[in-house]
Amino acid sequence: MSVNYGSKRVVVGAHYGLRDWLAQRVTAALIVLFTVVVLAQVLLTSGEIGYDKWAGIFSTQWMKALTFSVFIALTLHVWVGVRDIWMDYVKPVAVRLFLQVFTMVWLVSCLGWAIQVLWRL
Amino acid sequence: MTELAKKRPEFRNINAFTDLPTYRLPAAGIVSILHRISGLIMFLLLPFIVWMFDSSVSSEISFAKFTAAFNVGLGFVPGFLVKLVALAIIWAYLHHLIAGLRHLYMDACHAVSKEFGKSSAVVTLVLSLGLTAALGAKLFGLY
Numbered sequence: 001m002s003v004n005y006g007s008k009r010v011v012v013g014a015h016y017g018l019r020d021w022l023a024q025r026v027t028a029a030l031i032v033l034f035t036v037v038v039l040a041q042v043l044l045t046s047g048e049i050g051y052d053k054w055a056g057i058f059s060t061q062w063m064k065a066l067t068f069s070v071f072i073a074l075t076l077h078v079w080v081g082v083r084d085i086w087m088d089y090v091k092p093v094a095v096r097l098f099l100q101v102f103t104m105v106w107l108v109s110c111l112g113w114a115i116q117v118l119w120r121l
Numbered sequence: 122m123t124e125l126a127k128k129r130p131e132f133r134n135i136n137a138f139t140d141l142p143t144y145r146l147p148a149a150g151i152v153s154i155l156h157r158i159s160g161l162i163m164f165l166l167l168p169f170i171v172w173m174f175d176s177s178v179s180s181e182i183s184f185a186k187f188t189a190a191f192n193v194g195l196g197f198v199p200g201f202l203v204k205l206v207a208l209a210i211i212w213a214y215l216h217h218l219i220a221g222l223r224h225l226y227m228d229a230c231h232a233v234s235k236e237f238g239k240s241s242a243v244v245t246l247v248l249s250l251g252l253t254a255a256l257g258a259k260l261f262g263l264y
Contacts, residue, residue, distance in 0.1 A: 025228065028221050035218065051177075051184035058178055078167075081160050103164075110167045117175045 026079045029075035034070040037063075059121050067118055075111045079103065130231075148242035156220040159213035166210055191260075201261075208257045216249040 041057045042049065058067060082103050090096045122242055135141070146154070163170070176187040191207070194200045223241050227233060232241075 020139050027226060028225065032218065033221065048218045051181050054184070078160070078164055081157075085157060085161060106164075106167065110171050113168075114171045114174060117171070117179060121178060 020080045024075055027077040030070055030073045031077065034066060037066065055121065058118065063119060064121070068115065071111055071118070072113050075107050078107060147239065149238045152216075152220050152223070152245050155216055159217045159220075162209060162213045163217065164211075166206065170210065171207065173258040204260055208253070208260060211251040211256050211260070212249065215252050216245070219245045219249050226230065 038057065045053050047053075062076060083100060086096050086099045086103070090099060173187065176183040176190075178184075189195075190200070190203050192200050195203050223245055225240075227237075
């Protein structure tokens, strides 16, 4: 067992686990809920789904609010998961740091783009 | 240290190509590593996923571009390749979602036994591959 307190405290790793572990599960539940909500609206739509009906799903204010929250949740979820992969398989500190910074830039860029698309609807 | 503890075998420099294929993973292990791989696939394809969201909701014209990407192609990428990438995302999402629900269920209900681990892993594989096949057939216009 590594020392988790005092001057010999180990100060690397995933915030000692619990916070990220919980965040990953809570965000996962939110993503599942979002999936069910979108799927229900798609399946309950009668007739062929064209642009109007598809864009209409995301244009109501409550749906925008939910989708926005899910974008944030997804970003957090992916950050925890992908960083776990780097921490497990990539040992050289320089390479790991590079990949973690790349992951952040990649995720924040995609998040910004997705939010822009959502709020101009 | 005792003599026995010293002789504990160490596995170092595991070669991904010559050693890993010789491992006989149980169903739960296959689900576990696929959970990781599917997550990484979706992470790498995230810009394409946001592009699909952007083009499908932004305007009538962009929606036409979105549908054309699957029928005609996107830039120099032919339509069937776009469909294949979409199919990879469909599988990755389904597997990640079902394997994730399995995790949540095990966490919430303390359903930790060897038997449940195996049976739920088999159910995860059958469901995710079955649904992927059904949606893939739809995507490629088989029905």
